Amino acid sequence: MSKPLNVGVIGVGGIAKMHFPGWKESPHAQVTALADLAPEMLRRTGAAQGIDRLYENPQDLINDPDIDIVDICTPNAYHMPLAVAALEAGKHVICEKPLAPTPDDVRTMIAARDKSGKKLMTAQHFRFQGTSQALKAELDRGVLGEVYHARSWMLRRNWTPVRPTFIYKKNSGGGPCIDIGVHILDLTLWMMGHPKPVSVSGVTQERLSHQESAFSRANNIAIPPDMDVEEFAAAFVRFENGATLNLEVSWLLHHKVPENKTEDMQMWLYGDKGGAHWPSSELLSTHNPTRQIFDAKLQNIPNLGEAHARECIEFARCVAEDLPSPVPAEESLDVTLILDGLYRSAQSGREVRLDG
Numbered sequence: 024m025s026k027p028l029n030v031g032v033i034g035v036g037g038i039a040k041m042h043f044p045g046w047k048e049s050p051h052a053q054v055t056a057l058a059d060l061a062p063e064m065l066r067r068t069g070a071a072q073g074i075d076r077l078y079e080n081p082q083d084l085i086n087d088p089d090i091d092i093v094d095i096c097t098p099n100a101y102h103m104p105l106a107v108a109a110l111e112a113g114k115h116v117i118c119e120k121p122l123a124p125t126p127d128d129v130r131t132m133i134a135a136r137d138k139s140g141k142k143l144m145t146a147q148h149f150r151f152q153g154t155s156q157a158l159k160a161e162l163d164r165g166v167l168g169e170v171y172h173a174r175s176w177m178l179r180r181n182w183t184p185v186r187p188t189f190i191y192k193k194n195s196g197g198g199p200c201i202d203i204g205v206h207i208l209d210l211t212l213w214m215m216g217h218p219k220p221v222s223v224s225g226v227t228q229e230r231l232s233h234q235e236s237a238f239s240r241a242n243n244i245a246i247p248p249d250m251d252v253e254e255f256a257a258a259f260v261r262f263e264n265g266a267t268l269n270l271e272v273s274w275l276l277h278h279k280v281p282e283n284k285t286e287d288m289q290m291w292l293y294g295d296k297g298g299a300h301w302p303s304s305e306l307l308s309t310h311n312p313t314r315q316i317f318d319a320k321l322q323n324i325p326n327l328g329e330a331h332a333r334e335c336i337e338f339a340r341c342v343a344e345d346l347p348s349p350v351p352a353e354e355s356l357d358v359t360l361i362l363d364g365l366y367r368s369a370q371s372g373r374e375v376r377l378d379g
């Protein structure tokens with residue numbers, strides 16, 4: 024086998040820790056350098072991971088001629104500039120979700136990718152769960168027929184990530200839409216076969232996070248009054264093929280979540296031959312001549328291991344074997360277009376068109 028690809032991770036906070044096991048497990052790649060603006064964090068992570076090539080300036084990592092893959096795990100606002108710099112330096116890029124908070128930034132990244140001829144992938148780890156892969160395979164076989172409606176939600180009860188990375192718009196670009204909405208929306212569009220979104224009607228709310236003593240159960244912490252992103256959003260999306268989607272996301276809602284979970288994350292897909300539910304992998308259908316209804320559950324869900332690790336393994340494989348990006352940036356552009364439309368619709372109080 025050819026020599027392993029060298030990976031440099033930029034931003035070594037919470038999510039980077041979920042990527043390291045994947046790079047370790049990959050037969051194609053190894054992490055050899057880290058960058059972070061916070062020197063103490065950088066030093067500690069370097070020591071924990073046994074990596075001594077440490078850069079306080081991410082551009083120095085990008086310029087390092089030994090690096091083949093740049094793994095961007097910084098707050099959202101830095102995804103685009105760092106990815107473009109890395110692509111221009113001839114590196115392949117895997118970038119945490121959202122690929123970028125605005126459609127224009129995503130388009131800039133796509134242009135840089137095309138100019139460089141390198142790979143670009145969005146780290147949408149939910150696609151790499153065994154349940155997701157098994158259900159997607161069934162949908163691709165056409166078991167639901169044509170999917171004409173989906174309902175998706177990712178709702179947390181008092182679980183706001185009270186960190187500057189998430190709660191200030193200048194860092195994140197938005198609240199739960201941008202943080203967790205991208206997960207359930209990406210998964211839903213992927214399952215639906217990426218129909219082209221044409222319009223969205225949306226609302227955002229900030230009802231609970233600015234109440235006196237508002238708190239998050241994540242770290243049992245008060246929500247600072249200067250949090251400037253939404254806490255809840257809902258949207259109705261229309262697609263070119265006539266399909267529709269109901270979406271709801273929240274960090275802070277009086278909503279029952281399953282015991283021992285921080286959130287209720289689900290998706291229903293309705294087609295003209297059957298329905299499907301994620302994550303239960305249930306499939307529903309009918310047999311009209313005998314007037315019977317059928318409920319089935321997918322069996323033989325593959326064990327793909329931890330999904331963040333799997334996404335890194337799959338990206339390294341796509342670079343090593345020159346395969347298409349496992350999560351193409353064009354698909355993330357549609358996610359970002361819908362969320363941007365949701366925000367614009369919430370502001371104007373009207374449905375907004377996305378097709379021109």
Ligand SMILES: NC(=O)c1ccc[n+]([C@@H]2O[C@H](COP(=O)([O-])OP(=O)(O)OC[C@H]3O[C@@H](n4cnc5c(N)ncnc54)[C@H](O)[C@@H]3O)[C@@H](O)[C@H]2O)c1
Pocket residue numbers: 033034035036037038039058059060061064081096097098099101119120121146148186188202
């Ligand atoms: N896929 C998932 O499940 C998941 C979960 C959490 C976060 N994320 C995403 O990961 C990204 C980071 O989130 P996090 O929870 O790790 O945040 P974090 O705040 O824990 O860590 C971010 C790190 O980036 C560093 N940093 C900030 N700006 C930088 C820059 N310009 N250059 C280099 N380093 C910089 C910070 O010092 C910090 O160490 C976000 O885009 C977030 O949306 C994804």
